[in-house]
Amino acid sequence: MARMAKVVELPSIAKIDKSQGKISAQLTQALREAVQSGDLQSGDPLPSSRELAQTLGVARGTIIEAYDQLLAEGVFDSQARTGTYVSHALVKTTAQQHAKKETFKRTSISLTKSALSYAQVLKEFKPLPHVPFAVSVPVGRTKPSDVWRKFGNKFRSRGAGAPSGYGEPQGVLSLRIAIADYVRRSRSVHCEPDQIVITPGIQQALYICSQILFEAKDEVWIEDPAYRGTTAIFEHAVQNIGMVRVPVDEEGIQVEAGIKLSKHARAAFVTPSHQYPLGMPMSLARRTALLAWAKQQNAWIIEDDYDSELRYNGQPFPSLQGMAPDQVIYLGTFSKVLFPSLRLGYAVLPKELVAPFCGLRVLIDRHPPAADQHVLAAFIQEGYLERHIRRIRNVYAEVREHIIGLIDKYIPQELAWLQPGDQGMHMVLWLAPHINDIEVASTAVNADIAIKAISSTFSKERQRSGLIIGLSDFEPELLQQAIKKLSKIIQQHAKPM
Numbered sequence: 001m002a003r004m005a006k007v008v009e010l011p012s013i014a015k016i017d018k019s020q021g022k023i024s025a026q027l028t029q030a031l032r033e034a035v036q037s038g039d040l041q042s043g044d045p046l047p048s049s050r051e052l053a054q055t056l057g058v059a060r061g062t063i064i065e066a067y068d069q070l071l072a073e074g075v076f077d078s079q080a081r082t083g084t085y086v087s088h089a090l091v092k093t094t095a096q097q098h099a100k101k102e103t104f105k106r107t108s109i110s111l112t113k114s115a116l117s118y119a120q121v122l123k124e125f126k127p128l129p130h131v132p133f134a135v136s137v138p139v140g141r142t143k144p145s146d147v148w149r150k151f152g153n154k155f156r157s158r159g160a161g162a163p164s165g166y167g168e169p170q171g172v173l174s175l176r177i178a179i180a181d182y183v184r185r186s187r188s189v190h191c192e193p194d195q196i197v198i199t200p201g202i203q204q205a206l207y208i209c210s211q212i213l214f215e216a217k218d219e220v221w222i223e224d225p226a227y228r229g230t231t232a233i234f235e236h237a238v239q240n241i242g243m244v245r246v247p248v249d250e251e252g253i254q255v256e257a258g259i260k261l262s263k264h265a266r267a268a269f270v271t272p273s274h275q276y277p278l279g280m281p282m283s284l285a286r287r288t289a290l291l292a293w294a295k296q297q298n299a300w301i302i303e304d305d306y307d308s309e310l311r312y313n314g315q316p317f318p319s320l321q322g323m324a325p326d327q328v329i330y331l332g333t334f335s336k337v338l339f340p341s342l343r344l345g346y347a348v349l350p351k352e353l354v355a356p357f358c359g360l361r362v363l364i365d366r367h368p369p370a371a372d373q374h375v376l377a378a379f380i381q382e383g384y385l386e387r388h389i390r391r392i393r394n395v396y397a398e399v400r401e402h403i404i405g406l407i408d409k410y411i412p413q414e415l416a417w418l419q420p421g422d423q424g425m426h427m428v429l430w431l432a433p434h435i436n437d438i439e440v441a442s443t444a445v446n447a448d449i450a451i452k453a454i455s456s457t458f459s460k461e462r463q464r465s466g467l468i469i470g471l472s473d474f475e476p477e478l479l480q481q482a483i484k485k486l487s488k489i490i491q492q493h494a495k496p497m
């Protein structure tokens with residue numbers, strides 16, 4: 001078989017002009033300048049003389065002549081096995097240092113308001129380190145089993161999950177079939193696979209809803225407190241839509257208050273299984289009232305069902321979607337029961353919303369990566385997901401009990417008290433009002449304790465101080481050390497300054 005000529009990518013040699021004199025001299029100069037400017041740096045390998053000669057269409061001797069000159073100057077070095085490369089001994093030239101600095105130079109073009117505002121979002125959503133009490137870190141006994149790895153190897157290399165062309169914006173059909181079956185059994189969600197769109201988690205689905213459900217000047221109900229991933233969208237990524245914060249009590253969103261504040265709102269974003277961040281389910285009375293309001297007003301309900309699978313006592317309420325499939329957009333995620341870096345979730349949509357939803361998603365990311373969708377479809381279809389959920393439910397229940405005991409033992413009750421909830425992957429530790437939760441959380445993160453302040457989930461008027469404690473399965477001793485440290489931090493911040 002004929003050997004294919006390798007094309008060498010070395011932009012600095014593009015300026016060589018065969019009609020302008022000696023090529024080896026031009027090449028020497030071009031490569032020397034590339035080193036001076038920083039395009040080529042110490043240790044960078046050079047193409048072999050044969051490859052470069054083929055690319056330039058010149059005799060190999062021409063290249064050897066240029067390389068020999070740069071070897072003699074100490075710019076290049078060569079070794080029998082590694083070939084020719086830019087000398088390690090080369091100290092960075094001022095031009096290189098300058099070139100490096102240039103990349104960090106601020107542009108003189110002033111940034112738009114929205115650019116500045118998105119930069120703020122990035123700061124706020126910086127992921128916490130994977131230490132106690134980060135939420136949904138797949139450590140210890142909650143890691144997916146070996147089957148996940150085996151399925152990964154199997155489906156990525158062969159069959160439908162192997163590298164392919166562009167896929168369906170709606171997501172892989174086998175996964176949509178598996179999810180339709182799973183949510184029907186576990187959550188009483190009624191849908192056909194063609195109503196499901198696979199998303200990279202709930203976050204994208206929340207964003208798409210914010211873009212396709214509203215006209216200018218519409219209003220939307222958002223729980224108070226609520227998930228920052230939702231409120232941040234309406235603060236930063238949406239204009240001309242009024243966010244109406246509707247207070248939440250122990251039964252969930254106060255529908256009557258919502259009606260008083262904004263009867264004609266176009267939609268309500270809610271977390272009925274496990275109110276975020278407070279942790280209780282929405283009562284049946286509130287579910288009925290919410291659906292009655294939505295029906296009367298022709299409003300959408302966006303049901304964020306982010307961690308309904310982890311219930312520790314009693315039976316879960318069925319989904320709102322099952323009670324009003326034409327009005328509810330049901331959002332689920334595998335970030336909690338599997339792991340967040342998987343970036344797979346789903347939206348179950350009333351049929352007429354599927355096309356607009358997919359249309360916007362095409363503009364964002366075309367479709368989710370296909371390989372993991374096939375892995376997940378098989379994982380669900382063969383019963384491993386539900387087995388995994390049963391296993392981790394016991395683990396999280398155990399970790400939860402352990403942390404409740406530690407808080408009871410080590411944290412002074414007059415400074416902090418727990419609202420454990422009966423499901424999910426986090427608990428709320430309320431702080432005495434004079435303790436600033438943002439300061440406590442930031443000191444804690446510097447001491448390798450990953451907690452979030454709860455105050456940012458509230459509107460300004462209803463702010464309370466507290467911490468979100470995740471239940472990831474870190475070693476019991478590590479959790480104990482972390483609670484002891486956290487107790488000290490809380491006590492330090494409780495002292496009058």
Ligand SMILES: Cc1ncc(COP(=O)(O)O)c(C=O)c1O
Nearest residue numbers: 201202203227276306333335345
């Ligand atoms: C209430 C709630 N909704 C949605 C999400 C988003 O999850 P993801 O985008 O990873 O699916 C989270 C993540 O923590 C959450 O807590």
